[in-house]
Amino acid sequence: MTIIQACTRFCEKMCCDYPVCARIGALYYAPIVDKEADLAKVGDGDRVLCVGGGRTPFTACLFAEKTGAAVTVIDNDPEVIEPAERFVKAWSLQKGDIEIVFKDARFVNPSHYDVVHLALQVIPQTEIIEDLTELMARSGRGKLLYRTPRQFAEQQYPSCLLSAKGEECSNKAAHNGATMIGETVLFDAAESSGAVFKAKKRDVQAG
Template identity: 35%
Template sequence: MIRTCTKWIEKICSKYDVLVELYCLYYRGIVKNEIALANIRNWDRVLCIGGGSIPSTAIEIAKQTKAQVHVVDIDSKAVKSARNVVSRLNLQEKITVFNARGQDIDIEPYDVIHIAQQVSPKEEVLENIWEKSREGNRIIVRVPRKILKPLYSNISDDFISDKAIEISSFSLESRGKTMDEILLMVKI
């Protein structure tokens, strides 16, 4: 339900620059904190999984850090809208959007991987990323508030404990109205 509503809102808003700006405004502070948490720099190669029609996380990362950002989304219509938004914002030199499944994506070229809250199946996507990640990769996962967890695809409590031996550090910080935590995992 939340994913459907978000998809619909983004589809409508993506057509109007003023609505894109307002939409991105909600994420600006959240992304600023994620940038600090993951220490994202302009030389980092960033992958955002789950960009939607308005790839606001990618937009904010590119604007705030000048890093190269690739965005993947499973919805080809959202990809088309996102490319249009990126072009209208004149960010096509910094942001590339393409159609792919997070469960299948090759993460080898990336230093930072960001998984959106609406991504589904989240644990399957995270499992793919974790298995393919290399030492030093920073993985950011948005975790919904407890009351909203039934509305999203989530990672199990066992996932982190099962991977703990391979994690050099992880952080949980409270952020946003719909998010309880932002999880950062750094592979050793």
């Protein structure tokens, strides 16, 4: 387990146990989600899938509350489902709706959603992104958002991906400030001309 992963787990536990910590922690993600919602044009009633919500699905809560979207969160770790449900309940959503589901992203049908969002720590990112974009390109609809780390954090995410090439990427949003997330990349099947994303792992070694 990396240092960042250990710190993340500690913060997740605090946010699950103490709702006030969750709202404070949301300040980290709020400006990022604002840009992502604008990038993918997420609106009231849209169906959003968040892959890799963990124990504290901040991104899902913020997407729902800021846009009114119907958000489904999936994670392939059965141990995080109950804490995630408690986290969402304690959040007391003012807008939107969230469902937590135990599921592997490799068995997702993206046609059921308007937008699919991948967390930075999702593994295996390469296979998931390639599979989802291929399915989206075939149907000609669907949007995929995925995050890449800032340069100083790359070694903490050895399976993270390079940004999409220009012809495969519809748009990007850069993130500044004290965040591990460098940018969010958008793949929009409606603008892809049938191009399928071919991902490459970053050439870094885990520290």
